[in-house]
Amino acid sequence: MDTVVAAGGGKIRGFVTGDGLAEFRGIPFARASRFAPPEPVEPWTGVRDATRHGPVSPQPPVRPDGVMGVPRDVPGQDEDCLNLTVLTPAADDRRRPVLVWLHGGAYVTGANSFGFYGGHRLVTEGDVVFVAPNYRLGALGYLRLPGVAPGNLGLLDQLAALRWVRDNAAAFGGDPDDVTVVGQSAGAHSIACLMALPEARGLFHRAVLQSAPLGLKLAGARAAARTARLFTAALGRDPRTAPVEEILRAQEETIVKAAGPGGLYSVPPFSPAADAAPLPGVTQWLSQRARFAPEVDVLIGTTAAEMNSFLTGKPGIVQLERFPGTAHAVAAVKAGITRWMFGGPSRAFADQLAARGGRVYSYVFDWGAPDSPYGAGHCVDLPFLLGDEVSWRDAPMLAGAEWASLTELGRELRSAWLSFARTGAPSPGWPRHAPKRAPHHLP
Template sequence: MVRISSGELRGTTGESGLHVFRGVPYARADRFAPPEPVEPWAGVRDATRHGPISPQPPVRPESVMGVPEEHEQSEDCLNLTVVTPGTDDRKRPVLVWLHGGAYVTGASSFACYDGQRLAAEGDVVVVGVNYRLGALGYLKLDGVSPGNLGLLDQLAALRWVRDNIAHFGGDPEQVTVFGQSAGAHSIACLLAAPAADGLFRRAVLQSAPMALKPLTPAGAARIGRYFTAALGTDPRTASVAEILQAQQRVIVRAAGPGGLYSVPPFRPAAAADPLPPAASMVRRAREVDVIIGTTSAEMNTFLNGKPGITQLEALPFVGRRGVAAAKAGITRWMFDAPSRRLADALAAAGGRVFTYRFAWHAPASTYGACHCIELPFLLGDRESWAAAPMLAGTEWDEMAQLGRKLRSAWLEFAKTGAPLPEWQRHSPGAAPGMRWVEIGPDLRARRTPVAGVG
């Protein structure tokens, strides 16, 4: 039992002794409206079950990560999960998880994102946040939606952590926000948002697609026109099913012929609260310690096995080598190069920055060290990752040593601002190319030169 600002909660205590509170509301919001504080409740609120997740289509990378369990979907989805070793006054470091999913799918309450291993091994509090997605979270349309509602939800969750986490044994002055893919991209946006100042002390950006810039006002207006045409009715009164159908039509239209430009059209927009017109992610470089990194074969998650790709691989003048080179080039363009540029800029501005590349891959998987490959080493458990194709040919116990190593690095960073001793601070302009800690199949982290990424 825990009493927070809005009322009393009843969670669960597992065999490990960890206390888990699920479906905890951190804000409320009407459709296309910014989040507001939760109304206090009377009596004891049940926090033993997960709350609803944002309405969404089927999860896109299920062919890589495995199919997640079913969750109730609802626009009333602003809830979070807290895992803590004790509801006492220990003031433990806090890790806040922002899930990925291209800004249209995902939920931090999925079992594969469970934070109990981190909480138990590090004596830390882990918080997983659900926020609005797709058109409901990122449509910017004059007179309808201001845009960036998903980012505003994340800010509301971080303010909730600041105000309430001490009741769960956490230290509001020691908050690390960590995320992967769109979650990491969100963190980059939060670094540029003045409204996030003071809400977190450290940040971990895993596989952030940093080539994906916030929508310009003109770009956001164009997506708004696409959505209006696809929906054909008032977005404020349309059903959720109609919203999702129109959202998918916009995604297809924005991707262009053959889906070649398949970047998320529903994403953060510049010059819309909380992002200023000219967002600077380095303005708080001296105040927020950062880890930023990628996997060595990010694009395999999105391109392997796709019909057009297999056809290209069969062409004699392209072949597997040509396709592999193209995938490597896109990985460098979308993930590696802009991530290293951000690390360079943060370090040059006086920030404490650490960079990595995750290179481990399962022996029987065709996906290699793909987008999402590091997640089983940090979050979830054996059961939640058992059906993941990207882990084919690997026993869970075989992953234990590298998992402990990676979790130790994240936990030490959350506590001290520096990962393991071999993780030296990032230095901009190191030659040849960039240098970072490579986490590879030999289960060791080592400094690795990489030419041509800059």
């Protein structure tokens, strides 16, 4: 059954799902030329079809051997990718909490249409509105090359999506004054960037940061320039006019070279850059990201063994593990990098927010599947919140786990996230974050 609402630039037609939710796909929230900031969408006449996913940002294929497996629902790619999906119990005059999902993917992959990221369980169980935007990725979203690409365009896309939510949430039964932005990995890192910006003030009222690689900080001038040199050398022509296929090829070559021998240096070369609009310098960002702490409740945490998902099975690590007696040392290295890139910086950010008067909750997620070599690695928390059994059926990180065994914990985790979105507190027994207090452990 179809359902029609007026939002954005005109009327749009969505559909009612099998579980009775109203879903609208491929809604344009902005438009942008290559290496240009997003601009408002031109209004349209008639009723625009919103029953199919919109195009996603150009990106390399998802690796079939990745920890999450291969996603379902992968539409075509196009630079005209600034669209979003809205999932709601009903497009009525209710004022429900709104959850805006910013996907991860190291700033080079990901899409709102991936089956991994479906918000159906959250919407059904929590009576909330779920919004998932696409934003520009890789070189098209984060290349900083003076005179060509300003950098941080993907971040500007996210701001444009949040403004769209503010202006249109009510048409979908949502409350624009009760918006929680939820991000994982690069999406969580994006939220930490947005929290420093005056332009983002009032666009969201709560924030969930899952596995934010805050040790990454922002790309400084030297790092951004090195990435630009590697990219332009690989491309060999003007990025403004190069076919998108060549952009992706040069992007992949840049990522491989930046990762170094064995691919062990996994810091994304295409990522938010300091001193490029709208972001300040690194030092200013580190202080200003807590500037609005009293106005934004925060839930922040990591998995217990984040780096397992990046380093387990890597050629360099496999070679090390072949030597007798090295397993313990390798495990210690993984744990140390997890603390350096994820755990330590996340707790420091939580401390900073709490010191500025913010209401903050922190956690560590330490569940691992029985037959998975990744344990409580990066992304292992996602199946408990998003997607469904079909989406996660072939995920290597869930090896040996029965979906039924995930159901109870998943319900508890979704209940905590939904409670946080409604009240600013995840559950009655979850203590507020305080310096030197251990994060709440899940499960």
